[in-house]
Amino acid sequence: MRGAAGPPMSLEGIDHALRRRTEERDRVSGDLLDLDGHPSHELLKGMTPTGETGRRWEQAQVRLVTLWWLFDAYRRVLDHAQEVRAAGRPDLALLTALLSGPSVELKPDAVPVEKRSLLRAVGEWLTLDVVLARMDEAYREVAETMAAVDAAWTELLPMLDETDAGRRAARDLARDLGTPDPALDRLDAEATRLRKAVTADPLGSVSLRGELAATAAAVAARRGALEQAAKVREEYAERARLLAERIEAVAVAEDEARRIRDLVIVKIASPDLPPLPDQAPALRDRLGALDTVGGRWLELVERLTGLERGVEEALAQARRSAESIGGLIGRRDELRGRLSAYQAKAVRLGRAEDITLAGLYGAARDILWTAPCDLRRATVAVAEYQRAITRIGAAG
Structure with a gap:
């Protein structure tokens, strides 16, 4: 033991210090056992980690050896102090030196050969407080490694x-x-x-x-x-049956689009018509080809779902075409209705016999009730009739 610990403490001070050091020892012992039993520690001990984990684990193992070695030195000094205190006439100066002076000797030859670089080669004497601080530093480093490994695995x-x-x-x-x-x-x-x-x-x-x-x-x-x-x-059999029904619905919708197209060609002059859809035959062929896929179910999923999408798109296209083509007839009927409405307004204004209005009305009506109807000319004629009646109404 080297150095002085100052004036001897009183017996009461000695007992207080012993109780505090004993509590420290028990706390540190519990923390070390918890660290040793940490799940990540148990896993790492049973394997050979690599990379960054291997490097950190190697450092942590070095710190663990140092930690247990420091704790053992701390415990031996404390055990000696308790033995001295238990004597009939305790040596207060010795107890003071043990508890507050540089009482822990760290001998280089007491350190495992592969770990000796952790401590000075000449050895040193440390107080219990310094030993505790070094244990705390080593513990924190090891605990941080364990926590990082645990967080990564978690x-x-x-x-x-x-x-x-x-x-x-x-x-x-x-x-x-x-x-x-x-x-x-x-x-x-x-x-x-x-x-x-x-x-x-x-x-x-x-x-x-x-x-x-x-x-x-x-x-x-x-x-x-x-x-x-x-x-x-x-579900293949049922879905194939439903597909066949939907393909027939496509065929019906495409037939309806053709029927409306034929009607429009007769009723409307120079109609600007979209291309007629004709996908039902190809869709029937695709449905028949599904049976050749056999038990290749992954391939069949792709083909079946693709065909289902294709059928619904074809049905929607056929219906849009029919609606678009039929809109020309609707436009003609809308112009007819507007012409009739403005004729009724002319009657309410007392201008039913007005020669100018009658001429405009007749011109518009002739165009609208002539097949094929020129929608462009009919639109212009109805607009002229409408403006004439509006002027009369504004004039009172």
Whole structure:
């Protein structure tokens, strides 16, 4: 023991210091046991981490050895002080030196050979407070490493577990369908690679979040595709029957568009007509080709859903064409109705016998009731009749 600890403490001071140091020892002992039993510590001890985790773990192991070695030295001095205090006539000067002076000797040859670089090669004497401070520093460094590893695993492993669950479900579906799935094989290999990386180097794998999320999304999408395939296998006959009905509805709508087109050609002069849809025959051929796909359910999903979309689009197009073409007849009828309404207004204004108005009305009516009707000329004629009646009404 080197150096002086100052004037001897009183017996009461000695007992107070002993109680405080004993409480410190028990607290530190509990903290060290908690650290030793930390789940991440247990996992790391049973593996050989790599990368950033391997580097941090190696440093943490060095600090752990130092931490336990310092604690053992602290405990031995405290045990000695308790033995001296228990004597019949305690040596207050010795107890004061043990409890408050540089009483802990750190000998270089007492440190494990591979760890001796942690302490001075010449050895040193430390007070219990200094030893406690060094233990606290080492503890914080080790705890920070454990917390970082635990946080990384806590974040990343559930993502892998969710992906694995999705892969198992997808694999079961593929097996039930009897369909080889190279895409799922590739996802299995990718997930295995990522799990190996995360398990061996969680700290270095934090940057893999994007890859983990992308793999999880790809697995979910593949599982969804396989679920759709299983659903199609169960529903194929009914969906094919409904498709046949919808294709016939397309054919009816296209026939109606042609009928209206033929009517418009007779009723309207020089109509600007859109191309007539004629998709029903091709859709029937596509429906018949589905039967050739056989048990390739993943392929059938794509073809079936594509055909369903195509049928609905064709039906909507046929109906839009019919509505657009039929709008020309509607435009003619709307002009007829407007002409009749303004004729009734002329009667209310007392101008039923007005020669000018009668001439304008007759010209417009002749155009509108002549087939084929020139809509451009009819629009101009009705507008002229309307303006004439408006002028009369404004003049009173």
